[in-house]
Amino acid sequence: MTDFFDHGALVGVLTAQPLDRVLDYLAPEGGCALGAFVEVPLGPRKVIGVVWGPGQGGYDLAKVRPVNRVLDVAPMRDEMRSFLIRAADYTITPLSAMLRLATRAPGLGGGESMRKVYRLGHGDPDRQTDARRRVLEVLQAYGGLSFTLGELAEQAGVSTSVIKGLVKQGVVSEEDAPRDLPYPRLDPLRSGKALTGDQATASDALRDGVRGGAFGVTLLKGVTGSGKTEVYLEAVAECLAQGRQALVLLPEIALTAEFLTRVEARFGAKPAEWHSGVTMTERRRCWKMVGQGGAQVVVGARSALFLPFRDLGLIVVDEEHDSSYKQEDGALYNARDMAVLRASFAAAQVVLASATPSLESWANVEAGKYRRLDLTARFGAAVLPEMRAIDMRAEDLPGSRWISPSLASAVRTRVAAGEQSLLFLNRRGYAPVTICRACGHQIGCDHCDARMVEHRFQKRLVCHQCGETKPIPEACPSCGVEGKLAPVGPGVERLAEEVAEVFPDARVAVLSSDLFGSARALKDQILAIAQGAADIIIGTQLVAKGHNFPLLTLVGVIDADLGLQGSDLRAAERTFQLMRQVAGRAGRAEKPGLALLQTFQPEHPVIRAILSGDEEGFWRAEAAERKMAGVPPYGRMAGIVLSSPDLQAVFDLGGELARLDGPLRRIGAQVYGPAPAPIARIRGRHRVRLLVKADKTAPLQAALRDWVAQVRLPNNLRLQIDIDPQSFY
Numbered sequence: 001m002t003d004f005f006d007h008g009a010l011v012g013v014l015t016a017q018p019l020d021r022v023l024d025y026l027a028p029e030g031g032c033a034l035g036a037f038v039e040v041p042l043g044p045r046k047v048i049g050v051v052w053g054p055g056q057g058g059y060d061l062a063k064v065r066p067v068n069r070v071l072d073v074a075p076m077r078d079e080m081r082s083f084l085i086r087a088a089d090y091t092i093t094p095l096s097a098m099l100r101l102a103t104r105a106p107g108l109g110g111g112e113s114m115r116k117v118y119r120l121g122h123g124d125p126d127r128q129t130d131a132r133r134r135v136l137e138v139l140q141a142y143g144g145l146s147f148t149l150g151e152l153a154e155q156a157g158v159s160t161s162v163i164k165g166l167v168k169q170g171v172v173s174e175e176d177a178p179r180d181l182p183y184p185r186l187d188p189l190r191s192g193k194a195l196t197g198d199q200a201t202a203s204d205a206l207r208d209g210v211r212g213g214a215f216g217v218t219l220l221k222g223v224t225g226s227g228k229t230e231v232y233l234e235a236v237a238e239c240l241a242q243g244r245q246a247l248v249l250l251p252e253i254a255l256t257a258e259f260l261t262r263v264e265a266r267f268g269a270k271p272a273e274w275h276s277g278v279t280m281t282e283r284r285r286c287w288k289m290v291g292q293g294g295a296q297v298v299v300g301a302r303s304a305l306f307l308p309f310r311d312l313g314l315i316v317v318d319e320e321h322d323s324s325y326k327q328e329d330g331a332l333y334n335a336r337d338m339a340v341l342r343a344s345f346a347a348a349q350v351v352l353a354s355a356t357p358s359l360e361s362w363a364n365v366e367a368g369k370y371r372r373l374d375l376t377a378r379f380g381a382a383v384l385p386e387m388r389a390i391d392m393r394a395e396d397l398p399g400s401r402w403i404s405p406s407l408a409s410a411v412r413t414r415v416a417a418g419e420q421s422l423l424f425l426n427r428r429g430y431a432p433v434t435i436c437r438a439c440g441h442q443i444g445c446d447h448c449d450a451r452m453v454e455h456r457f458q459k460r461l462v463c464h465q466c467g468e469t470k471p472i473p474e475a476c477p478s479c480g481v482e483g484k485l486a487p488v489g490p491g492v493e494r495l496a497e498e499v500a501e502v503f504p505d506a507r508v509a510v511l512s513s514d515l516f517g518s519a520r521a522l523k524d525q526i527l528a529i530a531q532g533a534a535d536i537i538i539g540t541q542l543v544a545k546g547h548n549f550p551l552l553t554l555v556g557v558i559d560a561d562l563g564l565q566g567s568d569l570r571a572a573e574r575t576f577q578l579m580r581q582v583a584g585r586a587g588r589a590e591k592p593g594l595a596l597l598q599t600f601q602p603e604h605p606v607i608r609a610i611l612s613g614d615e616e617g618f619w620r621a622e623a624a625e626r627k628m629a630g631v632p633p634y635g636r637m638a639g640i641v642l643s644s645p646d647l648q649a650v651f652d653l654g655g656e657l658a659r660l661d662g663p664l665r666r667i668g669a670q671v672y673g674p675a676p677a678p679i680a681r682i683r684g685r686h687r688v689r690l691l692v693k694a695d696k697t698a699p700l701q702a703a704l705r706d707w708v709a710q711v712r713l714p715n716n717l718r719l720q721i722d723i724d725p726q727s728f729y
Ligand code: ADP
Pocket: 193, 194, 195, 196, 199, 222, 223, 224, 225, 226, 227, 228, 229, 230, 231, 379
């Protein structure tokens, strides 16, 4: 295929508009390259697209409109186009939606690419004033650095007219400079920490892989605190030494700050950042520099996979088991799996790091597809925490209390010794249910089939499905009786109340994602806690993820049984991972840690596996069960959710799909449903689920496409296909 189109040639342009086809245009004056980012007219609008190939033709050429202009950014590489096509195919997502992920840089099309900058010029001003002297002092103090007009005015504490006056005389020079500057160079030759035997072995293996310059995936399994980060930073070093780019994915924005500091310590400068907490200007800079090679390392959230890397040599997926890697909105994809796909097109290495790998990755190792490296010991004096169950059946505890006497006494000992305790409860808010003691009514959301969660700090009831909030009513909305509404069950806010009563002298901090207005506030709080600003930390899932609290020696899990309820096929796996991760927060420094799990079923196999730490045994048992049931990772699944304000319509269409299962039967797949989804209504839309199960090797996507193509979607009915579903709500 030709990769350049001369002026007037017919080109096919893919846009991010939901049209689901490539549109024909005429190449602009000067022509355009295959993959070029262009601006094209679409109806009355101007939109951004990518030159995807030659035009289809077949129209009156006189009516085909020309491309407006070629954007001043690096053309999309072949490898990226192949990745988008495959990703769209795999997830059954329109290609245009995939392109949208790849073009999410603000101001890509417009904006000046140059701006004015100011530096020291020549000579002296005709007349010296205080203000003028301050400007020159600032410019001298910063050597050759250039400023924007605003920055310089602020630094010198003068108005911009003072600077402009100096420019007129040539004492300050004004130049055009690119708006988006490359990131500071990272130096891979700086030496890292001296590695232990295990670490060095793993690091050498990863470095060899990167040096080989081919695709490959490694599962780096190591207990929390074993030095996985140190080890994969060596792989990053090798990648940089090869002149290639590296991407590190983290599951949680709150973790980036600590990671940036570690990269700076290792390579002498901070890497580029890509996530929702980064300013628009920085995002544009990151997108452009990644494409031009002005960014060597990017630290980011899952969408960083769609950045236009010029030469991607390594992707690290840290905490690879984390369920937040699954995008549950819009294009449904799992960033861990897409990282592997992206790397396969880029001849890059992938490192999947975790203390508690997903069963998927574990199975890929067993099948010989991934290599596995193990770090078995914590670094330095730190030892793994001891884990014990507290049998709640034997504890003397009133109904509206959750901290057992055994746990309370363990916490008291820590407080007295100046050590920190973490009380873990994976429930935001004050109480998960508000019930009327007069009639038994539970307050639900008006738009969803969900109970509203009391958030006492906000003084409101909140729906965790749609975000709707309302004030806590005085009277029961059902029977009208006043003063009878009561909270049932604990959330972290309610636990905080109990902690304040049980440990009146302790300093308490609550870490829950909804209690912080900004990522910065959360980061500051985490830093303060790490430095000892609290005796007792109450936290949700948020704290399980990789934060280092050196003074923390006790973890108390308030309800270890919580995750075991429900029919999710990954319930056991998730509970196992979460409990081990949370426990791993304890005893990261010299002092040994202890994890206490409050449970009503200490003999449950999952609880027993968590306590014994027999991971291999747990995975083998879990794998055997999934094999028997033919579910992932040993079989394939797709979830189909139909939703509409019209209840009858979703059931009718669901029934029709279930009857028309020919295309699925041909590949040996089965359909289950339609059934009301576990959350049968969200935002006023009724939801019905179908589940498709197939053999691992069956061509599932093609069959699904044929299957749904048989029906016409009525207005206002949405059909969403979720390949490899992670949640079943
Ligand atoms: P993980 O990513 O497995 O949780 P980290 O890489 O964060 O582990 O290591 C845990 C702690 O131990 C960090 O503070 C890290 O700097 C330190 N550490 C690990 N390995 C070494 C080493 N070889 N030399 C010095 N410090 C180390």
